[in-house]
Structure formats: C-alpha cells, structure tokens
Amino acid sequence: QKEVEQNSGPLSVPEGAIASLNCTYSDRGSQSFFWYRQYSGKSPELIMSIYSNGDKEDGRFTAQLNKASQYVSLLIRDSQPSDSATYLCAVNSPLAARQLTFGSGTQLTVLP
Amino acid sequence: KAGVTQTPRYLIKTRGQQVTLSCSPISGHRSVSWYQQTPGQGLQFLFEYFSETQRNKGNFPGRFSGRQFSNSRSEMNVSTLELGDSALYLCASSFEQNTEAFFGQGTRLTVV
Numbered sequence: 001q002k003e004v005e006q007n008s009g010p011l012s013v014p015e016g017a018i019a020s021l022n023c024t025y026s027d028r029g030s031q032s033f034f035w036y037r038q039y040s041g042k043s044p045e046l047i048m049s050i051y052s053n054g055d056k057e058d059g060r061f062t063a064q065l066n067k068a069s070q071y072v073s074l075l076i077r078d079s080q081p082s083d084s085a086t087y088l089c090a091v092n093s094p095l096a097a098r099q100l101t102f103g104s105g106t107q108l109t110v111l112p
Numbered sequence: 113k114a115g116v117t118q119t120p121r122y123l124i125k126t127r128g129q130q131v132t133l134s135c136s137p138i139s140g141h142r143s144v145s146w147y148q149q150t151p152g153q154g155l156q157f158l159f160e161y162f163s164e165t166q167r168n169k170g171n172f173p174g175r176f177s178g179r180q181f182s183n184s185r186s187e188m189n190v191s192t193l194e195l196g197d198s199a200l201y202l203c204a205s206s207f208e209q210n211t212e213a214f215f216g217q218g219t220r221l222t223v224v
Contacts, residue, residue: 042217043200043202043215043218044215045215046212046213049211049212088155090155090213096167098143098160098162098167098168098206098213099145099157099170100145100147100204101157102154102155104154105154
C-alpha cells in the first residue's frame, strides 16, 4: 500500500466549477499536510497547509482534513483555466517532521 | 525575500561521471531538503540537513550524498552517474520543524 494516495485523474472540470481533489495517507502519526501545485516543467508551489481537523480556506482554495479517516482534500472554487496543473498532496513523516511523502499527483484541466 | 535558488538549472553528464548541485535556502531558513522527481517514481525524499547536520535520509544508494554549510547553503553530490539518475532534483527550505517547505526551481539532470 502506498503511503500517500491520490486519485490519479486526469480530472477535467468546466471553468467556474468546483474541482475536488482527494488524498489518503497511511501513517496515523502524521501531523502536517500540504497541497502543492505544479505546472508542467516547473517546480512544486505550496498552495495550502493544514494541521488540524476541519476546513481551512484561502481565497478560492479550501483544504479539508479528517485525521480519523486519514483523508485530506482540496477544493478549488470558481476554477479557472490557469488552475490547470498537477496537484500534489504531501504528508510529513511522524518520525522525521521535515521529511515529506508525496502522492503521485492529480492532473487537473479546467476547460474554458 | 528571495526564494530558494538552485544552480545550475540544467546539466548534461555522461554515465560514470559525478555531479554537484547547489541550493541556497530562503534567508533565515536552516532546514534544506532534497528531492528527486521522475515520471515513474514521482517525488522522492533524498535527505534533509539542519544546522549543518544530516537529520534524515531517504532510500537512495550511497552514491547520493550531501552537505550543508554554516550559512545554510547546501550541496548534493551524485557519484558514478547512471542513466536512471536522470531527473529533476529539487531543493526545499523550511524555517523549522513542522512548517511549510518551499521549493527551488530545480536542477534538470540528464545522464547520457
């Protein structure tokens, strides 16, 4: 079983819709959860971090964390074509806080 | 604040050679982590340095090594290059434990 799993996609949504990206993780001791956006040919860019159960909103982005279910999600409201990218879920190691394990990413395409 | 700076951006090396990559973290960040990104394996943790000490190491052969200097700049070295070492090498810096990691632009290494 992979430590961090994401729905691999690709995921296509029309412009203005809500894009929902999901991630599950295997290690219950993980404390820090991150979403990165990576455009083709570029490096990952941190867009959200979440540490506590519940929702965290930042502009059009909402991260949701449920530690009991070992589940993290990212919602993108009012999706724009510029949101088209690969979204990577990252989870820290309980034994090495700055060691991140990444999912394989979900490729999102927002159709104009 | 300047971001994470990696040099060089691109490298082409021959099998059997060695290579050194450099990373300057965000000012004030003392933690530097290195990751390898390939299409097949995704983003994988190589190692992390904090205050000039290697704190964690991923599951990579001993040909991969690194170090950190007193100004927090870090280098990673790969000896006896193999074709499979062709990848995007990413450096990330963090301020302290359990906080966000910010990536540099990466070094694209091609081994021929």
